[in-house]
Amino acid sequence: MTNLWINPAFLFILGSFLIPILKGRVKHTFLLLVPAVAFLDVVLMSQGTYGAVQFLGMDLIFGKVDRLSLVFAHVFTLMAFIGVLYSLHVKDDGQHVAAYLYMGSSLGAIFAGDYVTLFLFWEIMAFSSVFLIWYRRTQKAVNAGFRYLLVHIVGGLFLFAGILLRHGEVGSFAFGAISPEGVTLATYLIMIGFCLNAAVPPIHAWLPDAYPEATVTGTIFLSVFTTKVALYALIRAFAGFEILAIIGPIMAVYGVCYAVIENDARRILAYHMVSQLGYMVCGVGMGTEMAINGAIAHAYAYIIYKGLLFMGTGAVLEMTGKSKLNELGGLYKYMPITLLFTVTGGISISGFPLTSGFIGKSMTVEAAESYKIFIFLMLMIASIGTFLSVGLKLPYYIWFNKDSGIKPKEAPLNMKLAMGIAAFICYFLGVYPKFLFDMLPYPVHWEPYTISHFAEVMQLLLFTGLGFLLLLKKLTPEPTLNLDVDWFYRKGSKVFMWVANKPIAIYEEYLGEIYNKWFTNFTLRFSNFLWRIFDVKIIDGIVNDIAGFWKDLGGVARLSQTGLVRNYAFFMLLGGILFITYYLFK
Amino acid sequence: MIKKAVDYIGNPENSGKLRRFFYITLIVIVLLDIGEHLFHTEHPVDLPQGEHASANLSHKGHAADEEFIGEEIWGFWSVYGFIGCIIMIIVCKGVGHAWLMKKENYYD
Structure with missing residues (x-):
């Protein structure tokens, strides 16, 4: 280690332990301070390799800092600040802790220089983020959280298998670009693992299933990290894989089609995430300098405006308790500021001039034009659907249309501030794209503000608006549920349950035994140990606070006390043992 | 101010005016596109950093003869x-x- 490097991941992870102890203003300040410090840390960071550790003969690198990881860390810490500000009013310490762990592990994954470190943080991400769903405390959220966890564990296993196989082939865990020539099973397994987190169809359904069920503030964090870390990993490893350039536009169109027919505002946005990720995945697949720049610029801008859109609809959900379009309407008199911010997000995501979408998304689209025309035309179709579903339909049916009779108050100050900052960034990047372009890995030889680009975008969007106006009646939101590929595991689970009830039940007893003997025992001893330390060294008040926090967390964790999660834990343990054995005896 | 503007847009009485304004915008933007084709301004417009655009690439970042046919149609x-x-x-x-x-x- 040549000079001091502070991993922003550890700022969040260590910071999360302090949250339950702090109170009132101190806590609020602390919650905001950590992302602010992390942001400064990233801004001041210089490129290089830091934090190399030897572990069981493996070289673990915690700090691979280059232009690619820096630009992602930049927007992650920025959005972390905005997200924390937005959720400052939340009383549940557990939500803050989960968000912190989730953000920390995402940053850890961004700076990981090897697959082992990456995988470690990858799994922490899955397990911390699911709490942001469970804390909604509805039966739907609990179920969706389980499906989310299940899918991510399967994805993690694919990734894990790929990493091990790859190590057998190349003899190292180094995480870097993989050549599109000579791909093996290992390459595909890793790609599947990444693609699952990037919500690439047909392994995308976890996203629109789970994200809308999360807490109001949890969704903001969820929308930022998991998919963008996956995108980062794809850029790092799979730039130039043509298959991604073909899947990308399919994703882009697939996502908007669902967004057009969906009724729940937050599910519209979730489906729309699949679509926007499609642009970026396409950019990765094209692999040219402009396309990669485009994918990253898009991701940067996208994190801010998608966050803003989720914040806007989240504010409506917070104030009205509703997120379904058919139950909303006429809110313009009561929540005009939230409307303004949400529309800012909507026009940014559509790529209107002077917003960040115009300079971010367009770069990928322009790169596609010189790559393959049909990809370019599909991305243009997705742009139409974007403006239609998110720019027009969503705000229209929430704020205008019929009067739903709901008279909510405007969102609280911290929410408005957070939305205001995000909205400002959307315009700032649109007006001053150089700020973003200078951070990209490759030099940008592209000028967004030309008359022909302006005319092209404006025609496409405004005539989409005309189509919307003419077919307004056809678009009326309907209270329905739309089938997607999650059908296979939601209906298919009935078959699974039979298997689980009959043959596996025999093993279940055995597993329960192990769990009781080892896990419970360990936890008891550990908490006993902690209790002694705290009782002796720290005043009683703090102990009570912590106890209260763990009691709360325990309430949520209780949801996970079913055989299923124990089984996951068992498999994870088993995997860990296999993994270590492999290294000791190979 | 925001509330006033939003109230104006939301008020059903003004929907006719807004619609007319929208249609005019549509016409203007099509005219702009036609003008762009007629005079074929390949040069970046005078906006911040317009001058830095790479000299030997067109605004699309690739040679002009690869242009998609749709770009040629008004x-x-x-x-x-x-x-x-x-x-x-x-x-x-x-x-x-x-x-x-x-x-x-x-x-x-």
């Missing part, structure tokens, strides 16, 4: 946007009603 993107939007609404809603849309308690 108002191509207007037609593409309009038809695309109509088809998308009809097809998505159609497939939705025929197959994808189920009752909200479908999985319960």
Whole structure:
């Protein structure tokens, strides 16, 4: 280690332990301070390799800092600040802790220089983020959280298998670009693992299933990290894989089609995430300098405006308790500021001039034009659907249309501030794209503000608006549920349950035994140990606070006390043992 | 101020005026596109950092002879946007009603 490097991941992870102890203003300040410090840390960071550790003969690198990881860390810490500000009013310490762990592990994954470190943080991400769903405390959220966890564990296993196989082939865990020539099973397994987190169809359904069920503030964090870390990993490893350039536009169109027919505002946005990720995945697949720049610029801008859109609809959900379009309407008199911010997000995501979408998304689209025309035309179709579903339909049916009779108050100050900052960034990047372009890995030889680009975008969007106006009646939101590929595991689970009830039940007893003997025992001893330390060294008040926090967390964790999660834990343990054995005896 | 502007837009009495304004914008933007084709301004417009654009690349970042044919047609993107939007609404809603849309308690 040549000079001091502070991993922003550890700022969040260590910071999360302090949250339950702090109170009132101190806590609020602390919650905001950590992302602010992390942001400064990233801004001041210089490129290089830091934090190399030897572990069981493996070289673990915690700090691979280059232009690619820096630009992602930049927007992650920025959005972390905005997200924390937005959720400052939340009383549940557990939500803050989960968000912190989730953000920390995402940053850890961004700076990981090897697959082992990456995988470690990858799994922490899955397990911390699911709490942001469970804390909604509805039966739907609990179920969706389980499906989310299940899918991510399967994805993690694919990734894990790929990493091990790859190590057998190349003899190292180094995480870097993989050549599109000579791909093996290992390459595909890793790609599947990444693609699952990037919500690439047909392994995308976890996203629109789970994200809308999360807490109001949890969704903001969820929308930022998991998919963008996956995108980062794809850029790092799979730039130039043509298959991604073909899947990308399919994703882009697939996502908007669902967004057009969906009724729940937050599910519209979730489906729309699949679509926007499609642009970026396409950019990765094209692999040219402009396309990669485009994918990253898009991701940067996208994190801010998608966050803003989720914040806007989240504010409506917070104030009205509703997120379904058919139950909303006429809110313009009561929540005009939230409307303004949400529309800012909507026009940014559509790529209107002077917003960040115009300079971010367009770069990928322009790169596609010189790559393959049909990809370019599909991305243009997705742009139409974007403006239609998110720019027009969503705000229209929430704020205008019929009067739903709901008279909510405007969102609280911290929410408005957070939305205001995000909205400002959307315009700032649109007006001053150089700020973003200078951070990209490759030099940008592209000028967004030309008359022909302006005319092209404006025609496409405004005539989409005309189509919307003419077919307004056809678009009326309907209270329905739309089938997607999650059908296979939601209906298919009935078959699974039979298997689980009959043959596996025999093993279940055995597993329960192990769990009781080892896990419970360990936890008891550990908490006993902690209790002694705290009782002796720290005043009683703090102990009570912590106890209260763990009691709360325990309430949520209780949801996970079913055989299923124990089984996951068992498999994870088993995997860990296999993994270590492999290294000791190979 | 925001509230006033939003109230103005939301007020059904003003919808006629807003609609007319929207139609005029449509015409203006198509005229702009036609003008752009006639005078073929390949140069970046006078906006911040317009001067830095790379000299030997066109604004698309590739040679001009690779241009997509649609770029040569007046108002191509207007037609593409309009038809695309109509088809998308009809097809998505159609497939939705025929197959994808189920009752909200479908999985319960």
